[in-house]
Amino acid sequence: MLIRMLYASTAVGPITTTVTGTILRSAQAFNADNGITGVLCQGQGVYLQVLEGKPDAVSALYARITADKRHKNLQQLSSEDVTGRRYGAWAMAHVDLTDADSLLALRNSDALFETYPSTGERVMAHIDVLIAAGKVMGAPVV
Numbered sequence: 001m002l003i004r005m006l007y008a009s010t011a012v013g014p015i016t017t018t019v020t021g022t023i024l025r026s027a028q029a030f031n032a033d034n035g036i037t038g039v040l041c042q043g044q045g046v047y048l049q050v051l052e053g054k055p056d057a058v059s060a061l062y063a064r065i066t067a068d069k070r071h072k073n074l075q076q077l078s079s080e081d082v083t084g085r086r087y088g089a090w091a092m093a094h095v096d097l098t099d100a101d102s103l104l105a106l107r108n109s110d111a112l113f114e115t116y117p118s119t120g121e122r123v124m125a126h127i128d129v130l131i132a133a134g135k136v137m138g139a140p141v142v
């Protein structure tokens with residue numbers, strides 16, 4: 001069984017390319033070894049992250065991420081049992097939200113994705129739009 005969960009958080013301090021690069025490097029190494037895939041969206045003081053994997057692995061990682069002082073106010077937007085991975089190509093994809101339109105569109109995704117039932121699904125649908133539009137950075141590592 002697999003779960004997919006999505007949370008949003010507020011960055012503590014400015015999100016620089018150094019901070020993001022450090023997070024992504026450790027995330028990609030650890031996640032690849034532990035069957036975790038997902039996407040980290042970052043920019044304008046906000047993180048949005050999807051974690052997919054075995055339930056125990058995802059909750060253990062989420063507990064560590066929650067304790068990380070580089071962000072605060074973590075809000076779980078969705079968590080669901082799934083039969084397949086949505087971001088299986090990436091140990092942790094990186095989507096840049098520094099472009100104002102990207103984040104604005106995510107904030108407005110309620111209106112854009114009326115047909116999706118949950119906030120989590122709307123946000124993930126929009127993340128997929130950003131990935132399709134080439135906002136995903138870095139090569140797949142899995």
Ligand SMILES: Cc1cc2nc3c(=O)[nH]c(=O)nc-3n(C[C@H](O)[C@H](O)[C@H](O)COP(=O)(O)O)c2cc1C
Nearest residue numbers: 023026027028030031047049064065068070071092
């Ligand atoms: C927004 C954010 C996302 C993160 N995502 C991951 C991740 O997907 N995988 C991972 O191993 N660490 C991730 N980290 C880093 C962990 O919080 C933690 O620093 C790292 O796993 C090392 O943990 P340790 O200091 O307990 O060894 C993330 C940190 C932040 C701030």
